[in-house]
Amino acid sequence: MTSKHTREVPVLTIDGPSGAGKGAVAANVARRLGWKALDSGAVYRAVAASALDQNVSAEDVDVLVALCDDLPLSFEAGDDGIRVFLDGQPVDGRLRQEEVSSMSSRIASQSAVRAALMDLQRSFRQPPGLVADGRDMGTVVFPDAQIKVFLDASVEERANRRYKQLKEKGKDVNFLRLFRDLEARDRRDRERSVSPTVPAADAEVIDSTAMTLEAVIDRVLSIARERV
Numbered sequence: 560m561t562s563k564h565t566r567e568v569p570v571l572t573i574d575g576p577s578g579a580g581k582g583a584v585a586a587n588v589a590r591r592l593g594w595k596a597l598d599s600g601a602v603y604r605a606v607a608a609s610a611l612d613q614n615v616s617a618e619d620v621d622v623l624v625a626l627c628d629d630l631p632l633s634f635e636a637g638d639d640g641i642r643v644f645l646d647g648q649p650v651d652g653r654l655r656q657e658e659v660s661s662m663s664s665r666i667a668s669q670s671a672v673r674a675a676l677m678d679l680q681r682s683f684r685q686p687p688g689l690v691a692d693g694r695d696m697g698t699v700v701f702p703d704a705q706i707k708v709f710l711d712a713s714v715e716e717r718a719n720r721r722y723k724q725l726k727e728k729g730k731d732v733n734f735l736r737l738f739r740d741l742e743a744r745d746r747r748d749r750e751r752s753v754s755p756t757v758p759a760a761d762a763e764v765i766d767s768t769a770m771t772l773e774a775v776i777d778r779v780l781s782i783a784r785e786r787v
């Protein structure tokens with residue numbers, strides 16, 4: 560249950576498709592405001608990784624729901640994104656693996672899994688405020704959020720950014736495959752019947768295709784300062 564007191568804690572939601580830069584924007588904005596951060600994608604990724612580790616399929620809803628019960632997750636706003644810890648141990652590397660990305664998108668279309676993760680996500684709403692990044696932060700999880708942003712960018716630009724990131728890490732990547740995977744994931748996230756990736760009616764939509772990260776951060780901070 561969310562108490563009245565909790566509902567008064569300001570929330571800034573940043574929703575949008577994969578690769579739009581939500582994580583970097585959310586982490587920087589959280590740091591500058593001195594607020595907490597929630598990477599809700601990592602919540603789905605943590606369930607997906609645990610399902611893969613235990614050979615649980617994306618259709619085995621009862622077991623997936625049981626896996627949602629014990630997720631000692633915590634977050635820290637870093638320089639280039641929100642860092643994720645499970646039981647205090649950093650798990651970013653594992654959670655970003657391609658097999659986890661694909662599995663997380665599949666389990667995220669199960670409404671029972673989404674319902675099972677609701678209270679956990681809302682429990683991160685703590686003073687002095689929360690920056691929450693995801694797909695349905697402004698529409699479903701925090702519909703009463705004071706500040707809502709929907710961060711978009713063209714699929715070409717998002718694939719390019721991801722390609723550069725992976726190359727910089729010395730990974731061997733195939734651009735076309737990355738582009739197609741991103742398109743498939745977008746389609747699944749946008750067209751699913753439960754909590755699809757769409758802007759909340761009261762969200763400010765920012766198209767970051769031709770914007771620098773710094774410009775997006777400044778824009779989000781100025782929206783935040785107008786509203787709290």
Ligand code: DC
Pocket residue numbers: 577599600601603604660663664665667668692693694695696744748
């Ligand atoms: O943002 P991300 O790529 O880390 O998210 C991983 C998957 O989880 C993504 O395919 C969509 C899903 N997701 C979701 O359905 N709802 C959220 N609030 C966050 C992520």
